[in-house]
Amino acid sequence: MSSPTMSSPTMSSPTMSKPLLTVSDIHTYYGDSYVLQGVSLTLHKGQIAAILGRNGMGKTTLIRSVAGLTPPRTGDIVYRDISLRGKPPYAIAQAGIAIVPQGRRIFRSLSVRENLMLPTSVLARSSRASNGRQTGQRWDFDEVLKEFPQLAERIDHPGGSLSGGEQQMLSIGRALMANPEMILMDEPSEGLSPRLVLQAQEIMRRLRARGHAILLVEQNLELALSVADEVYVLSSGRFVFHGTPAELAKATQVLDQHLGVSGAKMI
Amino acid sequence: MHSGILQAINGVSFAALLFLLASGFTLSFGLMRVVNMAHGAYYLFGGYIGLTITRYTGSFALGVLGGGLAVIPLGYLIDRFLISRTGENHLAQVLLTVGIAFVLGDVALKIWGGDNLKVPTPIELRGAIELPGGIIYPTYRFVLILFGIVVGVSLWLLYRKTQIGAVVRAGVDDREIVSATGINIDRLFVLVSALASFLAGIAGVVGGAFLTLYPGAEWEILIYALVVVIFGGLGSLEGAMIGALIVGLLDAYGRWLLPEFSYFVLFGPMAILLLFRPRGIFGREG
Numbered sequence: 001m002s003s004p005t006m007s008s009p010t011m012s013s014p015t016m017s018k019p020l021l022t023v024s025d026i027h028t029y030y031g032d033s034y035v036l037q038g039v040s041l042t043l044h045k046g047q048i049a050a051i052l053g054r055n056g057m058g059k060t061t062l063i064r065s066v067a068g069l070t071p072p073r074t075g076d077i078v079y080r081d082i083s084l085r086g087k088p089p090y091a092i093a094q095a096g097i098a099i100v101p102q103g104r105r106i107f108r109s110l111s112v113r114e115n116l117m118l119p120t121s122v123l124a125r126s127s128r129a130s131n132g133r134q135t136g137q138r139w140d141f142d143e144v145l146k147e148f149p150q151l152a153e154r155i156d157h158p159g160g161s162l163s164g165g166e167q168q169m170l171s172i173g174r175a176l177m178a179n180p181e182m183i184l185m186d187e188p189s190e191g192l193s194p195r196l197v198l199q200a201q202e203i204m205r206r207l208r209a210r211g212h213a214i215l216l217v218e219q220n221l222e223l224a225l226s227v228a229d230e231v232y233v234l235s236s237g238r239f240v241f242h243g244t245p246a247e248l249a250k251a252t253q254v255l256d257q258h259l260g261v262s263g264a265k266m267i
Numbered sequence: 268m269h270s271g272i273l274q275a276i277n278g279v280s281f282a283a284l285l286f287l288l289a290s291g292f293t294l295s296f297g298l299m300r301v302v303n304m305a306h307g308a309y310y311l312f313g314g315y316i317g318l319t320i321t322r323y324t325g326s327f328a329l330g331v332l333g334g335g336l337a338v339i340p341l342g343y344l345i346d347r348f349l350i351s352r353t354g355e356n357h358l359a360q361v362l363l364t365v366g367i368a369f370v371l372g373d374v375a376l377k378i379w380g381g382d383n384l385k386v387p388t389p390i391e392l393r394g395a396i397e398l399p400g401g402i403i404y405p406t407y408r409f410v411l412i413l414f415g416i417v418v419g420v421s422l423w424l425l426y427r428k429t430q431i432g433a434v435v436r437a438g439v440d441d442r443e444i445v446s447a448t449g450i451n452i453d454r455l456f457v458l459v460s461a462l463a464s465f466l467a468g469i470a471g472v473v474g475g476a477f478l479t480l481y482p483g484a485e486w487e488i489l490i491y492a493l494v495v496v497i498f499g500g501l502g503s504l505e506g507a508m509i510g511a512l513i514v515g516l517l518d519a520y521g522r523w524l525l526p527e528f529s530y531f532v533l534f535g536p537m538a539i540l541l542l543f544r545p546r547g548i549f550g551r552e553g
Contacts, residue, residue, distance in 0.1 A: 067447055093449035105444045107437040109551075114433040121430040124449035178449055 018081075020045045020182055020213050021066070021097075026075030028058075028065045035061040036072065037237035045181070048204060048214040050228035052221065052248075052259060058237045059217040060102055063186045066215065067099045068092040079182070094124070098180035102187050102217075104171040108160030112151055115159050115170055116144060119178035139176040147203070148173050165196040172203060182213040189220045201227055221261060225249065233258050269402060274519045276398075280408040282515025283415020284478075287470035288488060289495040289507040290422055291463025297439040297502025299456050301350055302357050304364040306467050307489030308371035313338045313468025314475035314484075315379045318386045327389045327476075334472035335465040342464030343457065368485060376482050386475040411473060418466070419508055426504050435459060439502055491518070494537055500550030509548055 019042035028036035035058045043049050051059050064070040066077055068089040077084040084092050093099075098119075107115050118124070145152040148169040154162060159170060168188060175183055185204075189197045197220060204214060204227045218224035224231065225245040233241035233254055241254045248254065255261050292306045317334025321327050345367055353359040392407040426432040434455060438445045446452045471480070474488065495514045499506025514533065521532030544550065 069443060069447060088451075089443070089446040090449050090451045093447055099444075099447045101444060101447070105441055107440040107444070109440055110433055110437055114437075117430065118433060118437055118445070118450070119448040121434050121450065123431070123434055123451060123455060174448065 017044075019043060020080060021215070022078045023062075023066065024076045024078070026065055026072035026077065028061050028070055028072040030061055030070060035237050036065060038075070039234070039237070039239060040075075041232060041239070041242075043182070043213050043215055045213050046208055046211050047229045048208055048216055048227050049230045049232065050216045050218055050224035050245075051232050051234055052218060052224055053234035054258070054260060055219075057234045059234055060186055062234065063099065063102075063184045063215065063217055066092075067097065067184055090124070093119075093178060093180075096179075096181040098175035098178045098183050100168075100171045100175050100183060100185045100188055102190070104164075104167045106159040106162070106167050106170045106174065108158065110159055111156050112159060112162070112170055113155050115174050116141060116151075116177050119174060124178070139179050141177070144173040144176050147176070147206075164191050165193070165199075168192060168196070168200070176207075180212070182215065183207065184215050186217045187219060188216070189218060189223050197223055221259060269400075270523070272400070272402060273404070274523045275516065276402070276404055276412070277408070278516035278519030279512065280412045280415075280515075281518060282511040283411050283419075284470055284474045285488075285491055285495050285514055286415055286419060286507055286511035287466050287473070288492040289499070289511055290419075290504060291466040292492055293496045293499065293502055293507045294426075294435070294504060295460055295463045296496070298435055298442075298459050300355060300357075301346075302360050302364070303350065303463075304361055304489065305345060305367040305371065306463070306492065307485035308368040308375075309338045309342060309464055309467035310471040310474065310488055311375055311480060311485040312341065312371060312471065314386065314471025314480045315375055315384070317468070317472030318379075318384055318475060318480065321387055321472075327387070327392070330386060331469055331472045335469035338464040338468030338471075339461045342460055342467075346456075346460050368489075372482060372485060379480070381482050383479040383481045384475070385477075385479045386472055388476045405477075407477060411477075414473065422504060423508075431455075431458070494533060497537060497547055498540060500547030502551070503547070503549035506547055506549030 021043040023039060023041045025038050025040050026036055027034070027038060039058075039062060041049065051062060053059050061070055065072045066084070068084065068087055068091070071086070079092075079095055079097060082095060084095070087095075107118070110118070145155075150166055151169055151173060154166065159167065162170060172188070188200050188204075192200060201223055204216070207214060208227075216224060216228065225248065228245055231241070231243060231245055231248045232239050233248070235258045240258055241248060241251060243251070288306065288310055292303065295301055295303060313334040316337040317330035320333040321330030324330070349363060349367065350360060353363055388407055392410055394406050395403045396406045396409060398404050398409070426435065434445065434450055438452060438455060442452055478484070478488075491514060495507060495510035497510070498513050499508070499510030513536075517533050517536060518529065521529035525532055540547070
């Protein structure tokens with residue numbers, strides 16, 4: 001929390017206790033380039049935090065840092081009192097953090113059913129049993145198909161044959177099958193029609209209502225502001241804003257300089 | 268006309284052997300992106316160990332099993348301590364594993380000598396049987412076809428119809444996301460690599476019973492296996508099946524009809540295929 005333009009976060013929820021996720025001053029390199037230059041944030045159970053920013057500012061790297069796919073060089077990430085430092089991606093996933101990656105990255109040659117069942121395979125089971133207890137309801141195959149009935153119709157089709165919107169649902173469904181407490185979502189609205197963006201918004205709200213925490217990276221400002229409890233703006237590897245969506249809507253200088261939108265548009 | 272049919276059966280039985288070797292090679296490439304040129308040496312080592320076991324115990328079945336099992340720790344150590352250092356550098360992998368194959372070949376020469384050795388087969392498999400149509404065919408090579416079919420069907424079921432198989436296929440698609448769904452992909456690598464070593468070792472024993480074992484046999488069989496994999500498409504189990512059949516048949520007919528050009532009969536069609544399908548018949552976009 002060192003940025004000069006950072007406004008003070010207004011944490012209003014009465015149930016606010018210990019954060020689920022605490023990212024402390026992480027510095028992450030992607031190859032030789034120094035992408036995240038000291039990023040800190042906290043996320044509580046049942047909350048959505050949106051990370052905004054232009055392309056190439058480090059949003060995806062932040063998601064990848066938390067997931068362990070591009071581990072930070074320095075700094076620490078603590079999830080439910082456990083440091084994720086040095087933990088491989090599968091251990092982080094087993095701890096209860098699922099990812100809906102950029103570009104969906106569903107397994108194209110696997111059927112929809114196989115895609116969904118993957119996180120429940122014997123190779124993925126270990127410390128899973130305790131997850132989902134924290135969230136309101138456990139996710140299983142039937143629950144996921146109830147949430148995404150379109151997937152049920154294509155259950156034995158290869159993932160690669162699905163439309164973009166269906167692939168996004170499959171990607172979210174696959175993440176839910178792991179019964180995560182926290183979900184990392186990297187641009188879930190990318191390439192979706194306006195109707196499907198609304199559906200994505202609905203899904204995120206429902207997930208929050210069920211107790212999931214979501215760390216959301218979005219280019220779609222409107223979507224992010226409509227679902228997020230807190231907003232962070234990332235610019236050149238540092239946060240330049242942290243506040244509520246309402247506060248961001250008023251921060252015309254941040255909107256203009258770091259997100260490329262004029263404040264007037266927001267109202 | 269009988270000899271034409273005979274060549275077809277010869278080709279299919281050679282294909283069964285090639286499939287044993289190529290299936291492991293192609294699966295480990297598909298999942299781990301490792302080009303392991305020591306696969307031929309695994310074949311030879313498995314064959315020699317199976318030979319020794321068969322001689323001591325008098326049981327061919329034990330020899331096949333033991334030859335396969337013995338290669339698993341060898342393959343594991345090579346993966347764990349040598350290949351793992353090459354990362355994704357395929358040139359380094361090829362150079363390293365060719366070197367390993369030379370070393371293993373020399374060790375085998377020291378232990379088993381330079382003569383052609385034949386793995387003894389049980390009496391019941393030594394004769395010939397009459398196939399429908401009055402064709403007399405060596406029992407052993409006919410049983411080899413059946414064995415290849417059993418292994419092929421088992422592998423296919425494992426790969427296509429089980430959860431572990433789905434994880435392997437997912438790993439071929441996108442390894443990073445497999446690990447991000449909570450799967451320890453390194454453990455999966457060890458499993459698949461062990462299976463590949465086991466199959467290569469078994470192939471050495473069953474192949475050694477009719478092709479014999481000798482210094483250099485590992486390279487001859489490796490070249491065939493590579494052509495199989497190139498025909499079928501790297502990383503595809505179905506490709507290894509089809510590729511093995513094509514190579515087995517081309518080889519059998521090539522030796523019969525155009526003995527002077529038998530290598531051309533093999534590599535000519537491969538070159539033509541690569542012109543039109545650079546990734547092989549079942550190859551997929553990178």
